[in-house]
Amino acid sequence: MRILISVDLEGISGVVGKNQIHEEGSGFEWARDKMAKEVNHAIEGALEGGAREIYVNDAHGSMKNIIPDKLHSEAFLISGDLKELSMVEGLQKDVHGLFLIGYHARRGTKGGILDHTYSGRVVSQITINGVELGETGINALVAGAYGVPVLLITGDDKVCQEGIDLLGDVYTVKVKEGLSRYAAICLHPEKAGKIIKEKAREAVTNINRFKPFFMDSPYELRVEVVTSAMADGIEMVPGIKRINPTTLEFVHEDLITLFKVLRVMLVMGGNSS
Ligand SMILES: [Zn+2]
Incomplete structure (x- = not known):
């Protein structure tokens, strides 16, 4: 094993x-x-x-x-x-x-020691299929x-x-x-x-x-970032839709592709603050 x-x-x-x-x-x-x-x-x-x-x-x-x-x-x-x-x-x-x-x-947890989601500087909130995830x-x-x-x-x-x-x-x-x-x-x-x-x-x-953790595909990823400048940068990535000044959306049926795009979003956001 x-x-x-x-x-x-x-x-x-x-x-x-x-x-x-x-x-x-x-x-x-x-x-x-x-x-x-x-x-x-x-x-x-x-x-x-x-x-x-x-x-x-x-x-x-x-x-x-x-x-x-x-x-x-x-x-x-x-x-x-x-x-x-x-x-x-x-x-x-x-x-x-x-x-x-x-x-x-995850970011936004009261009494959570050093709470954040991937990038404390960039991410306010991440949801997949409407569920907030850390x-x-x-x-x-x-x-x-x-x-x-x-x-x-x-x-x-x-x-x-x-x-x-x-x-x-x-x-x-x-x-x-x-x-x-x-x-x-x-x-x-x-x-x-x-x-x-x-x-x-x-x-x-x-x-x-124990059972593996699943959600239904297609996966709808929403990332809320701290500043609109970060969202300006992330919006440059093809396939990403801007929902409001600081929230971006990406939808895909393959979870690993979605995960990789999330990480590209964090890099773009981090470079555009
Ligand atoms: Zn961490």
Whole structure:
């Protein structure tokens, strides 16, 4: 059995501030170390549950946060950017289940630690077929297109609830309780790791009960951006319709094509602010 682990940084226990998530920040070295440790606990649990091959996709910022020799030696590390499937690169490896470790709530979530959706600077809101989605939902949909279910989500209480609301049957580990965007009550990293290991083992043991996340095709993607200048840039992409000064729409029957166009939209938006 093969498991893919997508790991972000904002949802790691003890991470609450901007200085911990940017490479030049004073807390970054501490945070990247804890990121690797939480992943290692997930790997240990998955191996105990019966996984035989594990891929870890570094999915935050530069996507080079995990120092290779800090990772469990049984796992393959997918490091660096650009990657066809971005945060869920590795799905192409014919994996059977996906873990989302260190995830955060979508933009606009009260008490969601460092909440954003892909690009905090560009995106106000993303919906597909009328359903508001964050990184959890979008990546779960991409995994669904490969027939892969999400087994486990870890992060703050808000992202865990977001995952349950969307996916229903999924294991979650709340490693912190968000009080505001930059404050949380955190589990000790060792305790968080212990629970993650336990839940990872249980999730892999029960893998047959999980269903991939699907929506009906064609997919109608709407992206609301922060400024009209961003929308001016995105509107240049052929096939994209402007719904109002800051909202753009793209419709397609293939989810992976839609996902790639979404990422082009974010690049265009980011270059046009
Ligand atoms: Zn993120």
